[in-house]
Amino acid sequence: MSQVDEIRMQVMWNRLISVVEEQALTLLRTAFSTSVREAGDLSAGVFDPKGQMLAQAVTGTPGHVNTMAEAVLHFIAEIPREQMFPGDTYVTNDPWKGTGHLHDITMVSPSFKGDELIGFFACTAHVVDVGGRGFGADGKSVYEEGIQIPIMKFAERGEVNRTLLAMLRANVREPNQVIGDFYSLAACNDVGHKRLIEMLDEVGFANLDELGNFIFSRTRTAVMERLADLPKGTWSNDMLTDGYDTPIRLAAEIEIADDKVNVDFAGSDGMSPWGINVPLIYTKAYACYAIKCVVAPDIPNNSASLAAFDVSSPVNILNAERPAPVSLRHVIGHMVPDLVLGALAKALPGKILAEGAGALWNIHISARPEKGKDGERAEVLMFNSGGMGARPGLDGLSATAFPSGVHTMPIEATEHTGPVVIWRKELRPDSGGDGEFRGGLGQIIEIGAAEGHEFDFSAMFDRVTQAARGRDGGQDGAPGSVTLDDGTRLRPKGWQHVPAGKRLILNLPGGGGFGAPETRDPEARETDLRKGYLTGGKK
Incomplete structure (x- = not known):
């Protein structure tokens, strides 16, 4: 690739980030819930046809962005390609396939250029109510915590699923706010798609393949260079959190290898009977965020950067299995970065x-x-x-x-x-x-x-x-x-x-x-x- 072509691809990469930033700002400006409109509790991103995240909006939270990077793969596995059409939008709040609890709504929309599927836009936002006991730790299972929406179509060929809306209205305390946010999520994906098509038409690209290859190859190379500079070995850390009625121990072991950083949460306490359990998808999101803050804070976040980090755990409070209550998964999940950073502080003394x-x-x-x-x-x-x-x-x-x-x-x-x-x-x-x-x-x-x-x-x-x-x-x-x-x-x-x-x-x-x-x-x-x-x- 010539220097001119490389500069051109870098400009397009920056342009793609601006596309998803406009996508996120659309959600901010149209959301009904104050948690989205005022606090920015959301995420937005664009993905290639395989479900690999190409770019994320700066606006949003690591918990939403990094879980969304995995969630899109669940959508693709659930909805066959032959059942995807222009104008579709898919939805779920499944804690284990979305972002960790029922209050977060994830929407994914296929992006077509003509008849070709060129990628997906995805977004997530926290809604004010999903029924059940309400937003709290008192549930004893996920079934008490609100309405569960499996991966399904919110809209097909532009036609909204009225049955889903009727079920939402019957199950939540603030139906106008909740349904308003559903439409806001769908609208922000639409804006992302329109801006992407305009960009591709302007530069004469039929799809995102060439740009995607450039993004992933450059990201992978940059992350590997950063890993090469880190000390190699294994370090561990543990901490206590308040828990619900008794303290909960969290434990992590981090291994820095030549081409990977592995994190394992074995040794953490078992699942809680209260709604503070964390699905692994959310634990992964914040563990990867903590590592990236240290290893590569200035490298754009996408599937290639996240691929350098492996996260595992036996079944415990940081890898809770269905039907564990998970409404407040963020309370324990937000402790994961301090837990991981405490281990990294032993590898990099004086720097954390x-x-x-x-x-x-x-x-x-x-x-x-x-x-x-x-x-x-x-x-x-x-x-x-x-x-x-x-x-x-x-x-x-x-x-x-x-x-x-x-x-x-x-x-x-x-x-x-x-x-x-x-x-x-x-x-x-x-x-x-x-x-x-x-x-x-x-x-x-x-x-x-x-x-x-x-x-x-x-x-x-x-x-x-x-x-x-x-x-x-x-x-x-x-x-x-x-x-x-x-x-x-x-x-x-x-x-x-x-x-x-x-x-x-x-x-x-x-x-x-x-x-x-x-x-x-x-x-x-x-x-x-x-x-x-x-x-x-x-x-």
């Missing part, structure tokens, strides 16, 4: 950030009028983030969703969706672990129902009994807590009640510090005091 809050502090609120009073009912979902661990050379980021990358929702957007009031949302002083580099701060969030209302809420929190650990001499971050405004302590997981007139107070955990505290720059410590990150009681 400290542990952070990990799991999002999601809260699902079911608000209603007090008994005997008129008012509004609503299902409200908030995404909140604790602090990141400190990094080698830098303080941790405060109130930042690592590893998921979703945004914190604006207070105004949350209050607009139902009768709730956010009385306080601020950084939590003294929550970041001390060190040469300070851990990121958590938040303090105070939530009440509007006048005349009360609410139940699903707690989905971790790092309450098991704080984020510091690294290389850094101190642990502050653990979180869940209370009422009168001091009553509440559980970090499960559905609970907040009476009218009471407020829920969430103290989100901070990230661990990096390096010995006595080596911190005095000017940096003074800045922390001046900005209120420290109150003076922490030295």
